[in-house]
Every structure is written in C-alpha cells, then in structure tokens.
Amino acid sequence: MRRVATALALVAVSYPLVIAHSTAVVAVGAAALLVCVLGILVATHVLVGGMVLALVEYTLALWISGGPPRPAGAVCLGVVLLLLLEAAEFGRRAHGTALGPGVVPAQIRSWVLFGSITGMVALLASAAANAVSFAVRLPWAPAVAAAGAAVALVGVALALSARRSFSRD
Amino acid sequence: MRLTPLALSVVTLGAWGLVLGVLSGRAELAIVVMPLLLGLLRIGRARAHPDWSLCRALSATRVFEGERVAVTVTVNATEPVPLLELFDPLPPSLRLVAGHNRGLFTLDRGRPVEWRYEVECVRRGRVSLGAVQASLWSRAGLEAAATSADAPAEIRVYPRPLPLRRLPGPRRMQAFVGNYVAPSVGEGLEPGDIRAFAPGDRVRHVNWRASLRFHELFVTRYHQERNADIVLMLDTLTEAGTPPATTLDASIRAAAALATGYLARKDRVGLIEYCGPFRWVRPGSGRAHHERLFEALLGADVMFSYVTQEVALVPRRILPPQALVIAISPLLDARFEKALVDLAARGFDLMVLSPSPIALVRSARRSAAADLACRLWALERRMRAAALQRLGMTIVDWDPDQPLEAALGASRASRRRAVAR
Numbered sequence: 001m002r003r004v005a006t007a008l009a010l011v012a013v014s015y016p017l018v019i020a021h022s023t024a025v026v027a028v029g030a031a032a033l034l035v036c037v038l039g040i041l042v043a044t045h046v047l048v049g050g051m052v053l054a055l056v057e058y059t060l061a062l063w064i065s066g067g068p069p070r071p072a073g074a075v076c077l078g079v080v081l082l083l084l085l086e087a088a089e090f091g092r093r094a095h096g097t098a099l100g101p102g103v104v105p106a107q108i109r110s111w112v113l114f115g116s117i118t119g120m121v122a123l124l125a126s127a128a129a130n131a132v133s134f135a136v137r138l139p140w141a142p143a144v145a146a147a148g149a150a151v152a153l154v155g156v157a158l159a160l161s162a163r164r165s166f167s168r169d
Numbered sequence: 170m171r172l173t174p175l176a177l178s179v180v181t182l183g184a185w186g187l188v189l190g191v192l193s194g195r196a197e198l199a200i201v202v203m204p205l206l207l208g209l210l211r212i213g214r215a216r217a218h219p220d221w222s223l224c225r226a227l228s229a230t231r232v233f234e235g236e237r238v239a240v241t242v243t244v245n246a247t248e249p250v251p252l253l254e255l256f257d258p259l260p261p262s263l264r265l266v267a268g269h270n271r272g273l274f275t276l277d278r279g280r281p282v283e284w285r286y287e288v289e290c291v292r293r294g295r296v297s298l299g300a301v302q303a304s305l306w307s308r309a310g311l312e313a314a315a316t317s318a319d320a321p322a323e324i325r326v327y328p329r330p331l332p333l334r335r336l337p338g339p340r341r342m343q344a345f346v347g348n349y350v351a352p353s354v355g356e357g358l359e360p361g362d363i364r365a366f367a368p369g370d371r372v373r374h375v376n377w378r379a380s381l382r383f384h385e386l387f388v389t390r391y392h393q394e395r396n397a398d399i400v401l402m403l404d405t406l407t408e409a410g411t412p413p414a415t416t417l418d419a420s421i422r423a424a425a426a427l428a429t430g431y432l433a434r435k436d437r438v439g440l441i442e443y444c445g446p447f448r449w450v451r452p453g454s455g456r457a458h459h460e461r462l463f464e465a466l467l468g469a470d471v472m473f474s475y476v477t478q479e480v481a482l483v484p485r486r487i488l489p490p491q492a493l494v495i496a497i498s499p500l501l502d503a504r505f506e507k508a509l510v511d512l513a514a515r516g517f518d519l520m521v522l523s524p525s526p527i528a529l530v531r532s533a534r535r536s537a538a539a540d541l542a543c544r545l546w547a548l549e550r551r552m553r554a555a556a557l558q559r560l561g562m563t564i565v566d567w568d569p570d571q572p573l574e575a576a577l578g579a580s581r582a583s584r585r586r587a588v589a590r
C-alpha cells in the first residue's frame with residue numbers, strides 16, 4: 001500500500017510540471033516529493049507537510065503559466081491528494097499486520113468509487129460556479145471569495161468539533 | 170466512534186488550499202480542496218458498535234521451553250464490519266516467530282475470518298493470553314472506536330530438561346527394587362561372591378565351575394539392586410542475570426533434568442524449594458509424580474522474604490535420612506549456605522550444584538572494572554566452595570552456558586574418592 005501512496009505522491013507532484021515546467025516549480029516539486037515519501041514512511045503530519053508543499057508547487061505553476069482555469073485537472077489533483085492521504089494512513093495501519101482476505105480489494109473498490117463520485121460532484125460544482133459567476137457579476141469578488149473560504153473553514157471546524165464532543169459524550 | 174488525526178489532516182490541507190487560492194486569486198485551488206472537504210461528509214456514517222465476536226484456539230496448552238504454539242483466532246460478525254484491527258498483546262515469555270499478532274480484517278455477515286500466528290515459549294511459567302484489543306475503523310479511516318474482546322487462554326510452559334546420560338550415584342540405597350547395585354547381597358543380577366552350598370539354596374544359583382574345582386557345591390551370591398531417595402533442594406531466595414537466562418532458570422532446568430533422569434531409574438525423587446520458608450513435594454516415583462514435580466517447578470520463582478526456617482522443620486518423610494540431597498543454588502544468599510551446613514552436620518549425602526552467576530554478569534557488563542570485579546568474585550566463590558567442601562559436601566561449579574553433563578561428570582571422581590575414604 002505504501003507503493004500506491006508513493007505513486008499517488010508522484011502523480012500529485014508531477015501534474016504542476018505539466019502546467020509550467022520551470023526551475024522553481026521543479027525545485028518545490030522535488031522538495032514536496034521528498035517530504036511526501038518521508039511522510040508515507042514516518043508519520044501523517046509529515047505527509048501533510050509534503051502535500052502542502054505540493055499545493056504550493058501547484059499554485060506556483062498556475063501563477064507562472066497564467067493561462068485559463070483548468071477545473072478538470074484541479075479536480076483530479078484534489079482526488080489524488082485525498083486518496084494519497086487515505087492510502088498512506090491505511091498503509092501505516094496495514095504495515096506489519098496480518099491482512100484478512102478481501103481487505104485490500106474492498107479498500108481499493110471503496111477508494112475508486114468514492115474518488116469517481118467526488119470527482120464528478122466537484123466537476124459539477126465547479127461548472128455550476130462558473131455558470132453563476134458568468135450570470136452574476138459581484139463587486140469585490142476576491143473579498144467575497146475570501147469570506148466564503150473563511151466561512152467554509154469555520155463551518156467545517158465547528159462541525160468537526162461538535163462531532164468530537166458528541167463522540168466523547 | 171471518535172475522529173482520528175486523519176480528519177484533522179484533511180481539514181488542514183483544505184485550509185491551506187483555500188488560503189493559497191485566496192492569495193493567488195486562482196479558482197483551481199478552491200476546486201482542488203473540494204474533494205477533500207467532500208470526503209469529510211463520510212464522517213458519522215459508520216456504526217459505532219457492530220456485533221462481532223472472537224474465539225482463540227491454541228495448538229497446545231502444555232509445552233516445554235523452546236517449543237512453538239500456533240494461535241488461531243476466529244472472528245465472526247452478525248453484520249458487516251468495514252475494518253476491524255485486532256492486536257493480541259504477547260507476554261514477555263512468548264516470542265512471535267511466524268505471522269503477526271496484529272491483524273486487519275473486513276468482516277461479512279456470518280462469514281468467519283481466521284487469523285493464525287505462531288509463538289515460541291521462551292520461559293517457563295503459566296502464561297496467560299488475555300483480552301484482544303480491537304479498533305473499529307471506518308472505511309475512510311476518519312473515525313475509529315477502541316474496544317477489547319475477552320478470550321482467556323493459558324499455556325503451561327514447563328522447564329526444558331537438559332540432556333543427561335549419567336547421573337551422580339547415591340551412597341546409600343533404599344529397600345525398594347531399583348537400578349543401583351547395592352553392597353548388600355541377595356536377589357539380583359550382578360554376581361557378588363561365592364559361598365558353600367547350604368540347604369535351602371536354589372539349584373540355579375550353584376556355581377558349577379567352582380563346585381567342580383573344589384569337589385564341593387558352591388553357590389553364587391548376587392548384589393541386590395535397589396533404588397534411592399533423591400531430594401532436589403532448590404534455592405529460590407535470589408537470582409542473577411536477565412530472563413530467560415537467570416541462575417534460577419538454569420537451576421530449574423537442571424532440576425528438571427535430574428528429576429527426569431532419576432525417575433527413569435525408578436528412584437524416588439522429592440523437591441524442596443527454599444525461599445525463606447520451605448515448599449516441598451514429597452519423594453515419589455512414577456509418571457504422575459514426574460508431572461507433580463514439573464508442576465512445582467513451573468511455579469518456582471524468587472520470593473522476597475525475611476523468613477528463615479531451619480532444616481530441622483522439614484519432616485522425615487520429605488527429607489529421608491538416607492537420601493541423596495542435591496542442592497541447586499548459585500550460592501548468593503547466606504541463608505541457603507547455612508541450611509547446607511545444617512544438612513551436612515546431620516550426615517546427609519549432600520551434593521551442591523552451583524550455576525555460576527559470574528558468566529551471566531560478565532556477559533551483561535563488559536568493562537575492565539566489571540572484569541576485575543568478576544575475577545574477585547570468582548576467587549571469593551572458590552574460597553566459599555572450598556569451605557563447604559571441607560564439611561564433606563561435593564561442590565559442582567557449573568557455567569550454565571556449558572553442558573550440565575560435563576559439570577556432573579567432573580564431580581563423579583571426587584564423589585568416588587569420598588566414598589573410598
């Protein structure tokens with residue numbers, strides 16, 4: 001399972017190079033890959049650090065290329081990042097463990113199914129957002145986006161903390 | 170179910186994506202984090218307490234040290250369980266040799282899953298395998314619940330008897346038939362002397378060669394074949410070294426070997442455990458008694474005590490006067506030495522088998538100072554052994570890394586000299 005996670009990390013780090021092949025992107029990508037592989041072997045927190053570096057690399061590539069938006073590639077990258085996180089965690093749990101029959105196939109089935117559904121939902125949502133942005137022109141668009149992101153984050157954090165306190169009860 | 174750190178990692182990654190998206194003004198970063206945040210929607214969908222059970226089966230419950238036991242755990246569920254992680258913690262006296270004692274399973278309704286691993290029993294004792302720790306994970310790994318399942322099982326690990334072909338012979342015999350050639354004559358197989366025929370002698374005992382030479386009937390007399398009482402006296406006051414190679418472990422293996430050897434010769438073997446107060450097994454013979462002795466050795470362990478009992482308190486039926494007493498002790502505690510002196514003063518045929526703690530300590534600590542200390546210690550031990558030898562005891566200094574047979578073989582000559590005196 002660690003090999004699968006490493007392959008996913010390689011995909012996540014390589015995609016920004018397709019967008020913009022510059023020295024800075026390659027350098028950040030190499031660092032991201034190194035930290036990701038270390039994280040796959042050592043701990044999830046390190047892996048998250050590597051994935052954040054991969055996001056920085058992606059941002060840098062987008063900024064350098066400056067082309068039109070690529071929603072399909074972004075959705076694929078998001079799904080790859082999610083699967084990378086889950087595969088690395090599963091790999092850590094399965095390492096040095098007797099695996100029962102059907103554990104790995106069931107896990108892979110679940111990832112494929114969830115990845116496809118999530119990808120499709122994300123694509124649809126981005127298409128809807130695109131259509132809405134064409135129909136409704138908002139003033140101060142970056143400020144509204146930042147406020148929306150902040151509200152989304154706070155909402156997720158609140159939902160998680162509520163869930164955690166519920167499970168403690 | 171509680172949230173795992175993975176959920177926090179997903180949120181952290183999502184936050185970073187949104188922040189980078191706002192800073193760069195690119196919509197793609199918001200789209201990238203969308204699958205991550207959608208993944209969090211799976212939280213709360215897994216069942217907290219699915220109905221599952223397990224049972225543990227052992228290939229053997231009574232083994233000797235060094236033998237292997239296969240542990241088979243069968244897990245059953247009445248409803249599907251996405252991911253069940255099981256961990257069977259092993260006590261220090263068991264060592265995993267094949268398979269894993271941690272397992273990850275997906276359970277379907279009514280379809281049992283079997284999990285097998287092998288352990289090696291490294292030290293004697295009653296080994297309990299207790300509760301199996303379990304973690305129920307959601308398929309995504311975002312939630313988990315910890316629980317445990319009781320599956321009590323016990324393995325009795327008996328001391329491994331060391332190979333022994335020749336045993337120290339006792340000086341005095343008992344009245345029952347055994348394997349030793351006694352000095353007294355009577356019924357037996359070993360020819361003794363000859364004497365003139367007397368009415369009542371059996372014709373088959375007539376020594377025809379002597380009779381023809383002296384023109385008078387002579388009969389052959391035979392040595393009786395008798396058994397002996399052996400009492401193994403085990404010092405459990407203290408020990409040196411680290412398990413499973415302490416002086417007590419070596420002593421118990423030697424006691425097991427001696428008990429097995431003497432019982433095979435039809436001798437009566439008893440056991441006295443001296444741990445301050447006495448604990449004993451009355452001398453006896455036979456297979457049932459062999460098991461009784463091994464059960465006693467199984468539970469023998471160092472017990473800290475300020476109590477010092479006199480040897481005089483041990484009843485005669487436990488310590489018969491004609492018995493060969495084999496004391497097995499590293500000679501680290503003065504109380505045991507006092508008991509030995511007491512036994513020697515009472516005229517017991519006494520032999521001391523002393524597993525040396527010096528080699529164990531030397532192998533554990535390698536330094537010039539430790540080496541010097543060990544040399545001084547060896548000199549002191551030799552001096553004390555000489556003092557005990559002067560009281561008529563046979564002292565056998567035994568390095569537990571060397572075969573017991575060799576150590577006992579060296580003692581045979583000194584015991585023969587003592588008999589001759």
